[in-house]
Amino acid sequence: MEISVKTNRLAIVSFVSGLIGLFSLGLTLFPVLFPPSPENLPEPTSPINIFMDLSRSVRDLGALVALLTGILALREIKRNAGTEKGKILAWIGIILGGGWILFRVLVAIFFILALIFSGP
Numbered sequence: 001m002e003i004s005v006k007t008n009r010l011a012i013v014s015f016v017s018g019l020i021g022l023f024s025l026g027l028t029l030f031p032v033l034f035p036p037s038p039e040n041l042p043e044p045t046s047p048i049n050i051f052m053d054l055s056r057s058v059r060d061l062g063a064l065v066a067l068l069t070g071i072l073a074l075r076e077i078k079r080n081a082g083t084e085k086g087k088i089l090a091w092i093g094i095i096l097g098g099g100w101i102l103f104r105v106l107v108a109i110f111f112i113l114a115l116i117f118s119g120p
Contacts, residue, residue, distance in 0.1 A: 003083070010073035011086030014066050014093025021062030022096055027055045059100065066097030 043049070070093035077084050 005083060005085050008073045008077050008080075008084045008086035008090070010069045010076060011090040011093070014070035014073055014097070015089040016093075017062045017069065018066035018093040018096030021059045021066060021100055024055045024059040024062065025100075027051075060104075063097040063100035066093040067101060068097075070094035070097065 070090040073086060073090035073093075077087055077090065
């Protein structure tokens with residue numbers, strides 16, 4: 001009799017949301033890498049600016065979901081020892097989500113320190 005080993009669904013969600021966050025980072029960087037000409041700048045309410053704001057929100061939400069579901073997936077995989085797989089997917093999601101959150105925290109600290117030490 002063959003034992004069926006399934007991939008944990010939370011691990012898949014963690015991996016996919018981490019990838020979505022990573023791809024939305026590329027969408028956000030697109031105007032930085034290919035800037036518009038100065039006479040052709042988009043209006044603040046233009047579709048491209050709305051798309052960039054949406055991309056930032058998706059990236060932040062994706063990072064948080066990847067981190068939380070990755071941790072929950074590892075707990076479930078450990079509890080259901082031998083009947084579920086997906087540790088690697090969960091760890092990739094944790095690394096992508098946690099890495100992005102850590103990066104955002106470090107950037108915030110950098111800007112706060114820059115404001116403090118920039119002087120009057």
